[in-house]
Amino acid sequence: MFRKMSKRTAGGGGDPSAAKRSIDPHLGENLDYLRTIMGQSPDITIREFEYGQTGRQIAVAYAEGISDRPTVDAFVLKVLAIDEAHAAPEGAKDAKPLLNFIKTNATAIGEISVECEWKAVILSVLSGDTVIFVDGSKDALVCGTRGGKARAITEPSSQVVIRGPKDGFTETIGANVAQVRRRIRSQNLWLETIQVGEQTHTDIVIMYINGIAKEELVQEVKRRLQKIDTDAILESGYIEQLIQDDAYTPFPILYNTERPDTVSGNLLEGRVAIFVDGTPFVLIAPATFGMFFQSAEDYNQNFEAASLIRMLRFSAYFISLYVPSIYIAAITFHQEMIPTQLIVSLAAQRQNVPFPAFIEALIMEASFEILREAGLRMPRAIGQAVSIVGALVLGQAAVQAGLISSAMVIVVSITGISSFATASYDLALSARIIRFCMMAASGFLGFYGIAIFSFIVLGHMCGLRSFGTQYMSALTVFDAKDQKDLFVRLSWRNQLTRPRQADERNRVRQSEPKPDPAGEGHP
Structure with missing residues (x-):
């Protein structure tokens, strides 16, 4: 899911040469290099075995703790080492045909790709993916097995409501994206990914609704994120400080929340959400002063x-x-x-x-x-x-x-x-x-x-x-339509249009309710 590299990515831990180094056709050389560049770290597991009746050596490498161990065991190691039903045919005993056969027939993983450079391989291992090396091949297979232990979905501690959903974001970016997907089941909910941080390679997801969010806003968010040149991103607060318009102000310029329903509501109003891996707090842009007085509970009661x-x-x-x-x-x-x-x-x-x-x-x-x-x-x-x-x-x-x-x-x-x-x-x-x-x-x-x-x-x-x-647009640029959800919240019957930051071509939120033809006397 997250494959885009940051511009400073060196990939190879402490060895900058890994950024340009290709995979060696000799399996032993590859495994020695992997162990060396990882500092002989004990959490990097390498499993070597002979594949089926081909007599060719293959190896599987993954990181303990951040890989989904049951997936690695059941859909990679078991299939490659034991399952005779997926044994390679006679024509697939050479390195390249064998690699293609494993990719298409011998792995039951949904996300799989072929890599030829060490920087991508090392980053994949450190992200929780599993890498398969075949002796004699200059390519390696990367299987999506990210997982490991993660905090369960619980009620947000910083934004508690009496009436409303009780689920909150966690530190896992995939689970956070899924919670919003569950609420907005639209093909127009688009995601774009980027990795920031030379050392941390932090995954960042930009989420918006195509056709509601303005294109220039989406491009500006991407431009500012791509300009970030730093060693580490450990929390969304780093991103907030690096991309906000004015760094010298006591007022928050971006809105942050750990509630999926709040993110969903703001996406439907034409804003952009920024997810950062490793934190439950999601950034929302743009933000105005009135947003910080709104609560998710306001929209769930009269x-x-x-x-x-x-x-x-x-x-x-x-x-x-x-x-x-x-x-x-x-x-x-x-x-x-x-x-x-x-x-x-x-x-x-x-x-x-x-x-x-x-x-x-x-x-x-x-x-x-x-x-x-x-x-x-x-x-x-x-x-x-x-x-x-x-x-x-x-x-x-x-x-x-x-x-x-x-x-x-x-x-x-x-x-x-x-x-x-x-x-x-x-x-x-x-x-x-x-x-x-x-x-x-x-x-x-x-x-x-x-x-x-x-x-x-x-x-x-x-x-x-x-x-x-x-920041004070609701007051400095007066628009009667934008006052319906500022100091007071009018009924949903009156919320017919989206705020000004939404795309002009899609400002209408709902049609005007029609009077009840049954009349007041109808039971």
Whole structure:
């Protein structure tokens, strides 16, 4: 399935000459070279035997752990070494006819190819395929036997829903592609493959729906992936950072998900999905700001509830971004804007606090971030308990010691809870970064600082692009049709067209529903 090589592929482990070296007709030379270039690694298994009645030596090589051992044993080794029904006829005793006979008659493998260079052979072995050498032949057969141990399909841990599918992507790229294929049974669902990384040769799949995704978008995604020149790709985050339009921004430019239904929905809207082998997180391009407030669950329940919850997410994001800064500005520069009874209460609480409001908020926010990070990194059995108990104990002790006011504890708690309500972890992380800068601006200039910094951030967001699509396109380029799934989600009856990034020739999603001819009185 994945045969395309990256431009830096040297193929031969630590020997660059393998990139141009051809297979030797002598079987012994080939096996010695394979053992040498693999560093005599014990997980590289080589099985030598004499094929049938031909008297010709053949050898099978594969890597333990990443090859599907039952497939190798049942459909390669057993057939070649034991099964007399597949013995070569008299005319196939020479090397080349014997190789062709094995390819066409003696292997029950669906994916099989002929290779003549070592770089392809070595990469195939290291990818989990099985290679068959025939003494006297300058070619080798590569049988698709990739497999080995893999994590079972489970519910995604980062995007949990109440109503919706419970399956999530795994670290196996073939299983991830199959989960989307199972949902979109269309001949227009096209895949293209590429391998990136001189040392890792990581398989990457570009998936899109032909006719819905714009051709220029697909070509741009392929162009950026083909330009990557690096040693290793270990996770989709590497790809995200290497192909995004702007590297210097706290906002996520590409959307990532481990839910197959989310990928399927975005493909049907004209976007492109990028699968990376070895990670359950799939990238989606292009991305806009509004996408990060959407959840897969929004589309599985009635639109009234989904719209309300989505507006709550928007509100929670802005609460997590602005509440500490507003408190600092009001308590430091704009006391006249606070009601009299409230300012008296706040002044009484802050009477013994030795720090200004900005330093007080900075201490509390930094402590909260440390507790949150500690809860994530500790074992799950105790991480959540430690973070909750630590926040309660530290907050109560700080208030009793007179280091922090009670109002500041409330402000930081509301901010922290609101940050957890954001649907996307990456977007919530951007709010955590910007919040500290916003607090500094409010600590020096009050509400004027908040306003100035907000305009700077908004201008930065309006200047962002995601594969040519404006990051704030739903607001900067107003289109009433694109507002149906932004702040609120209208009923599926009103979702007649796809978003603007879809191909103009296929913008219609569904036909307009016709009125019920039976009338209201029909049971």
